[in-house]
Amino acid sequence: MSDLLATAERLVERARSRGAQAAEAFLMRERSGSARLEKNELAGIETDASAGIGIRTLKAGRVGFAYLTHPDKADEAIRAALDAGKLSKPLKGFAFPSKGRMPKVAGLYDAEIAGLGGPDAADAAADMVRAAFGVNRRLNVTEAGVSFGASELAVANSEGVACTHRETSAGLSCFVVQDERGVSTGYASQHMTRWRLDPAAAGKEAAELAMRARDPVKLDAPGVRPLLIRPDPSADLFDTVTLPALVAKAAHRDESYYSGKMGKQVAHRRFGLLDDPTLPRSLGSSPFDDEGTPSRATRPIRNGVLREFFRDASTAAEFGGKPTGSALRVHPFDGRSYKSPPSAGGRNLRLVSPSRSTQKLISSIDDGLLVHDLMGVHTANGVSGDFSVTSSLLFRIRKGAVEGPVAPVSVAGNMHAALRRGVTIGDDEKATGGDAAFVIPSVLFEGFTVTP
Amino acid sequence: MYEKILAKATKLGATYADLRIQTLSTHGLELRNGKIERAIGGQERGIGIQVLFKGGWGFHATNDDSMASLGEALDAAFSSAKAAASRTKRPGGVSPEKTIKAKELWRPKMDPADVDASEKESVVRLMHEAVKAHKEVRSTTGSYGDRTVHQTFYSSEGSRVETSVTRSVAQVHFIARGAGQVTSRRIRIGAAMGFELFKEVDYVAKAREAAQATIRLLRAPAAPAGRMTVVTDPELTGVFAHEAVGHASEGDLVASGESCLAGKLGQRIGSRLVTIVDDGTVPKSFGSMPYDDHGVPQRRRVLVDRGVVAGYMTDRVAGAKLKLPSSGSARAEDYGSRPLVRMSNTFVEPGEISFEELLEDVKDGVYAVGSRGGQVDTAKGSFQFGAQEAYRIRNGEIAGPLRDVSLTGFTLETLANIDGVSKEFAFGDPGYCGKGQYVPVGDGGPHLRMQNAIVGGSA
Numbered sequence: 004m005s006d007l008l009a010t011a012e013r014l015v016e017r018a019r020s021r022g023a024q025a026a027e028a029f030l031m032r033e034r035s036g037s038a039r040l041e042k043n044e045l046a047g048i049e050t051d052a053s054a055g056i057g058i059r060t061l062k063a064g065r066v067g068f069a070y071l072t073h074p075d076k077a078d079e080a081i082r083a084a085l086d087a088g089k090l091s092k093p094l095k096g097f098a099f100p101s102k103g104r105m106p107k108v109a110g111l112y113d114a115e116i117a118g119l120g121g122p123d124a125a126d127a128a129a130d131m132v133r134a135a136f137g138v139n140r141r142l143n144v145t146e147a148g149v150s151f152g153a154s155e156l157a158v159a160n161s162e163g164v165a166c167t168h169r170e171t172s173a174g175l176s177c178f179v180v181q182d183e184r185g186v187s188t189g190y191a192s193q194h195m196t197r198w199r200l201d202p203a204a205a206g207k208e209a210a211e212l213a214m215r216a217r218d219p220v221k222l223d224a225p226g227v228r229p230l231l232i233r234p235d236p237s238a239d240l241f242d243t244v245t246l247p248a249l250v251a252k253a254a255h256r257d258e259s260y261y262s263g264k265m266g267k268q269v270a271h272r273r274f275g276l277l278d279d280p281t282l283p284r285s286l287g288s289s290p291f292d293d294e295g296t297p298s299r300a301t302r303p304i305r306n307g308v309l310r311e312f313f314r315d316a317s318t319a320a321e322f323g324g325k326p327t328g329s330a331l332r333v334h335p336f337d338g339r340s341y342k343s344p345p346s347a348g349g350r351n352l353r354l355v356s357p358s359r360s361t362q363k364l365i366s367s368i369d370d371g372l373l374v375h376d377l378m379g380v381h382t383a384n385g386v387s388g389d390f391s392v393t394s395s396l397l398f399r400i401r402k403g404a405v406e407g408p409v410a411p412v413s414v415a416g417n418m419h420a421a422l423r424r425g426v427t428i429g430d431d432e433k434a435t436g437g438d439a440a441f442v443i444p445s446v447l448f449e450g451f452t453v454t455p
Numbered sequence: 456m457y458e459k460i461l462a463k464a465t466k467l468g469a470t471y472a473d474l475r476i477q478t479l480s481t482h483g484l485e486l487r488n489g490k491i492e493r494a495i496g497g498q499e500r501g502i503g504i505q506v507l508f509k510g511g512w513g514f515h516a517t518n519d520d521s522m523a524s525l526g527e528a529l530d531a532a533f534s535s536a537k538a539a540a541s542r543t544k545r546p547g548g549v550s551p552e553k554t555i556k557a558k559e560l561w562r563p564k565m566d567p568a569d570v571d572a573s574e575k576e577s578v579v580r581l582m583h584e585a586v587k588a589h590k591e592v593r594s595t596t597g598s599y600g601d602r603t604v605h606q607t608f609y610s611s612e613g614s615r616v617e618t619s620v621t622r623s624v625a626q627v628h629f630i631a632r633g634a635g636q637v638t639s640r641r642i643r644i645g646a647a648m649g650f651e652l653f654k655e656v657d658y659v660a661k662a663r664e665a666a667q668a669t670i671r672l673l674r675a676p677a678a679p680a681g682r683m684t685v686v687t688d689p690e691l692t693g694v695f696a697h698e699a700v701g702h703a704s705e706g707d708l709v710a711s712g713e714s715c716l717a718g719k720l721g722q723r724i725g726s727r728l729v730t731i732v733d734d735g736t737v738p739k740s741f742g743s744m745p746y747d748d749h750g751v752p753q754r755r756r757v758l759v760d761r762g763v764v765a766g767y768m769t770d771r772v773a774g775a776k777l778k779l780p781s782s783g784s785a786r787a788e789d790y791g792s793r794p795l796v797r798m799s800n801t802f803v804e805p806g807e808i809s810f811e812e813l814l815e816d817v818k819d820g821v822y823a824v825g826s827r828g829g830q831v832d833t834a835k836g837s838f839q840f841g842a843q844e845a846y847r848i849r850n851g852e853i854a855g856p857l858r859d860v861s862l863t864g865f866t867l868e869t870l871a872n873i874d875g876v877s878k879e880f881a882f883g884d885p886g887y888c889g890k891g892q893y894v895p896v897g898d899g900g901p902h903l904r905m906q907n908a909i910v911g912g913s914a
Binding site for chain 1: 484488500514516518536538542543544545576596636637639681708710791836840858859860861863892
């Protein structure tokens with residue numbers, strides 16, 4: 004048994020002996036490294052080795068939570084969790100998840116990453132600059148980074164759950180500025196579970212984008228145009244507007260566009276959303292969620308019909324149904340962390356919608372835009388789905404071909420309405436980083452208003 | 456013992472090393488519809504150590520603070536620095552700074568650790584009740600949080616700076632429906648204070664007023680899109696100062712060629728009416744702190760002086776690159792992160808005319824109030840931010856409300872187009888600025904009038 008799991012089980016027992024009727028311990032230990040570049044040169048190497056514990060207690064139907072970094076403070080934390088529980092409203096029918104059959108999920112741990120050091124990240128980062136310079140020696144890789152991490156998680160509770168899991172991640176980002184003919188920028192990123200980054204490809208992609216974006220032309224007039232939005236900004240729209248609306252808590256409390264619409268047509272009949280944390284080699288995958296419920300696929304929207312909301316143990320107790328294996332511990336600042344009690348959310352998402360090759364999608368557009376970035380998506384109205392954002396890296400598509408760059412525009416529309424109209428997806432699938440992982444291609448949206 | 460660790464770094468050949476040891480204590484409450492849903496207590500300890508060796512920087516963080524682990528942490532940071540040195544052609548450095556021994560513990564008048572949770576709960580519950588009094592408000596989520604960060608900073612140069620800062624925040628977010636529309640809003644109170652904050656600020660009135668304004672928007676038409684005259688309120692002015700000018704004035708971005716203000720020190724970039732300042736000494740403001748995370752005392756930094764670029768924000772690392780002294784702007788989210796150049800409290804200085812006079816000359820425009828957040832591309836100098844509320848201005852008077860207004864523009868063009876600055880001044884809601892790491896900040900200013908601003912709307 005791993006020492007982490009043994010500690011988790013000890014803490015559960017300790018909490019029970021201190022007055023908790025039931026208890027849970029979530030332990031996380033991470034080791035990570037990164038290298039960062041500024042203005043084409045290595046600016047520093049960073050490493051981190053941290054660990055922490057989140058404890059939940061149940062007493063008289065009330066759940067309490069506390070976190071700590073030092074096991075010598077365990078008694079204090081247990082007391083803090085019990086005190087916190089006294090304040091919380093009672094949650095009738097709440098129970099920590101019981102032991103279930105865990106799916107086998109392959110490709111989440113890469114032993115090579117566990118053996119890496121900061122200099123490995125630095126060498127990969129240098130490859131990005133070389134590749135960018137291969138496109139044009141006068142470009143400036145203003146900011147770039149390569150990172151890797153290996154973590155071990157353990158969840159134990161008094162219902163018999165005792166599970167542990169190891170996972171790894173690797174990522175890079177590359178930001179390139181061209182300033183000889185005006186200022187234009189290019190960006191590329193990669194995220195994966197294994198040490199298979201292709202820094203040279205990323206450097207080249209960002210550099211070519213910055214070169215192609217030179218001399219943007221102002222769009223002549225405002226209007227509604229088809230927009231082919233690249234994977235990262237598309238994921239941002241779904242992550243900000245669609246996912247939070249599919250969480251059971253929001254939906255059952257009239258806080259979501261989807262409130263009261265279960266079983267109804269909420270999107271085009273050919274649109275679906277799949278959350279499958281059992282897919283191999285995926286950043287959002289793991290055999291169990293962050294409270295020990297076995298992972299399984301959920302299909303919140305299927306054939307345009309609202310079928311299911313994301314539920315964790317507490318929302319299942321409050322609103323009925325079983326947990327969907329959607330518990331995540333996401334801290335607002337630190338990402339996945341022992342510092343947060345679990346909440347339900349999407350974990351490993353894919354769009355199900357009519358698809359064509361991205362090239363064919365471009366060929367099908369008579370007058371539209373290819374959008375590489377969207378700024379300000381977080382200002383969208385998450386409930387109504389209305390948004391008004393800016394794109395400053397985009398190209399005109401005319402008569403089926405990508406033409407030159409376009410000066411910044413504002414893009415306004417409604418995300419829920421766009422899904423009712425239906426979207427077509429390309430074949431340039433990309434894994435995005437973030438608390439909810441997406442594997443998403445470029446998405447063709449209709450009905451958004453573009454203003455120069 | 457920490458001095459010993461740093462002495463070892465020097466002995467190994469480090470040009471510079473520093474170590475921050477932190478204890479963080481947090482209390483949090485989350486409420487839904489006025490009832491506590493979750494209560495959270497947290498205790499963390501950890502250290503962050505950084506080493507400069509032959510121009511290479513290495514950083515290591517851990518929350519194992521045993522002596523053995525400290526030695527390992529130094530070894531990790533040192534070997535990273537050594538590896539970095541052998542891989543860079545542009546060695547890093549630190550700008551010169553006086554050695555300092557200081558202790559400044561900002562002890563709150565009412566330590567949140569001593570305040571009963573029911574009192575904390577009542578703050579959020581009363582904000583909830585003020586908002587919920589409107590029948591259009593369907594649901595609310597609220598939260599209370601306090602955090603005390605105790606830090607001791609040691610440098611290999613012999614500095615030792617011990618600080619403690621407590622910050623408290625309460626907020627309520629609500630969703631309102633009516634007239635076939637749905638809207639949401641967040642109201643946040645916060646300061647570098649303890650629980651006394653909630654004795655000094657009328658948070659109930661603030662929540663009530665914000666709710667009233669937001670509900671009016673339910674029946675408002677969508678905003679027009681296009682170029683027009685825009686007047687921003689103090690909060691949105693603050694977001695403009697922070698997003699559009701503040702980020703572009705961050706010395707690390709200036710040095711890496713990622714700022715539209717690079718190379719413009721001493722140049723006129725905007726209207727003579729505009730002076731923009733970042734000041735970490737504003738008493739009790741959310742972004743204030745006694746010393747930065749390189750042990751440099753806080754100060755007032757003028758970024759734009761009457762339209763001329765007057766200075767960049769720097770820490771000792773960016774300062775060395777730009778051959779400028781540190782402006783005391785090194786901030787890290789916590790021990791686990793390396794300090795970066797960050798803002799503190801960023802604002803536009805007030806002008807001489809009244810808000811009414813500012814409106815007088817506007818025949819047709821938009822008055823944009825409050826912020827839904829913003830984003831900036833510092834290299835191109837473009838920005839985007841959303842307003843919480845907006846109103847049409849017709850013939851010098853505020854007319855009906857408008858929904859979903861966002862502002863877009865280029866920093867330099869917008870600064871040149873500011874032709875009115877009011878004398879009223881206020882800080883907006885406190886915020887957290889994200890730059891890979893989150894730090895608490897304050898933004899504010901007067902009302903500004905901008906000609907030819909780009910309004911993004913859907914009508």
